[in-house]
Amino acid sequence: MVEISKHMFDSTCRDVPCNVLLHPWHEHCLASYVPTYTRSLIGSAKFYFIIHMVQNLMKGKKILKREELMKAVEYYARSTLFGALVSGTCGTFACTIRRLLGNKLTYYTYILIPNMINGIFILLEPPSRRGLIVDLFVNLVIEYWTRTFDRKGYFSMTKGKQTLMFMVGSALLFYLMRLEADSNRKTPLLWLFTPEKVRRKTEDSKTVCPHAGPCRPFILKGFLKYFGIGFGFTMLRVLGPRLGTPLKALSQLRWRHLDMGLFFGSYIGIYRAVICYLCKTHGADSAMYALPAGCLAGLSFSFKPSLGFAIASLTGAFKLYSTILYERKIIPDNIPISVILYCISQGVLFHARFLHPQDCPGYVVKLTNSVTNGMDKVIEASLRQMVKSVA
Structure with a gap:
């Protein structure tokens, strides 16, 4: 799928109403929140159910203890809330930023910045899971950049x-x-x-x-x-x-x-x-x-x-x-480097999902489709239809 460059986006989508690019299922921002957050909650619950079920089964008989069962339910609820808030607030933050900028939507405020902001919801995950999620997203960002540089001819990754x-x-x-x-x-x-x-x-x-x-x-x-x-x-x-x-x-x-x-x-x-x-x-x-x-x-x-x-x-x-x-105290403990890395990584990956899909790792496409319960495909189709009609 063809990428959408900064020049192409800013020249075709800057003045487009937010309902076309952010919530095509409803014309008004506030009214769109109900289906957006509902579908995000359902999609997140489905996605994390499989992940947590596999992780708990790997614990064997240990998971049958009352303390472990209570912890499993708590962790699943926290993960579901995390996914739902990231998916739901993307449009909320983007619409808000658009209004603050005089009803203008830019290449960076469309997906990148909103998903950097809502990356803070990673704190909902327990520390034991948080580190692994940060690792995964940092790896995916490096994979995305490697694919991009390879495609543009800066180096070949044989x-x-x-x-x-x-x-x-x-x-x-x-x-x-x-x-x-x-x-x-x-x-x-x-x-x-x-x-x-x-x-x-x-x-x-x-x-x-x-x-x-x-x-x-x-x-x-x-x-x-x-x-x-x-x-x-x-x-x-x-x-x-x-x-x-x-x-x-x-x-x-x-x-x-x-x-x-x-x-x-x-x-x-x-x-x-x-x-x-x-x-x-x-x-x-x-x-x-x-x-x-x-x-x-x-x-x-x-x-x-x-x-x-x-x-x-x-x-x-x-x-x-x-x-x-x-x-060794070379890096101070009071700097939340892992949270900062996650926020940047999430913004970059979701930005790539919609604007640079040819280089975006396949896992990110599957992740967004699952957690948004299919809303990502509706948004992407509306975005590409808008760019195609103007071009």
Whole structure:
């Protein structure tokens, strides 16, 4: 889909009534709030129900405790309110800003600034979830900018470069995770694997490796477990939409559907194998071993290249390093950097969703469509119809 530049938007949409571009379902701003907030609440409730259900199921029997059930209900309610307010207030803030500017709508006040402002609602999420959401949105912004620069010819992001990025990111990430394992401050990370703590050498130690028992079963167990997780994700994606016709769905399976499983399984298997080899070679464990182990494990990225994974490895490492800077008081605790990052990221991503869709990550499109309960498509269609009619 063609992007809408600043010049194109300002020349065609500056004086257009807000109901055309912000709430096409009703002519008047106040009257449009009822369907806007209602649909936002419904869409947000549906979207977060699936996410929270999966997260709670992963807790196993622990979720059956009364305290955990109460916490699960509270967290779901907070997430639903967060999504509904972000979706609903986008139009509210944009209409308000438009009136303050003399009934003029600009390229930046249409989606970007309103969604930077309502990003403050991230504070509704509990701190344990907030950090992961910020990580996700920062990763998506970097992915969006990378796609934009690639399309404009500033640089080409080949599979080889993505693999190298993932190898470096994995090495730094695993090293910093092992360093942090002995720290009192734990950083929540959006990552698929947590490496074992460094085993301190003692006289009673029967092994120098960071695990109990023989190495081969430990390595094989890691490979099989994460192969199963990766393959399971693929099956959900392939078979989920076709559950009504299971035989037809199974006939769609191909060898390429093993890619995610091979990526996850070999990633963990190679990492553990290198760690065990270095521990036995040197007779002791060290956090430094994570550097070559993570780097070599990153070669598994070639099974399932993904720009998002490559970026996430580097941003995860940066987040862990920033925790070290906080502990050393280099970054003051009274600056809410994570909230500021989220507000900027949300504004940029939702701005890209409507005005630069060709570079916008697919997850953002699905997110806005789900949380707005389809209102985003109505707004986008009205916007493009307006630009097309004037052009």
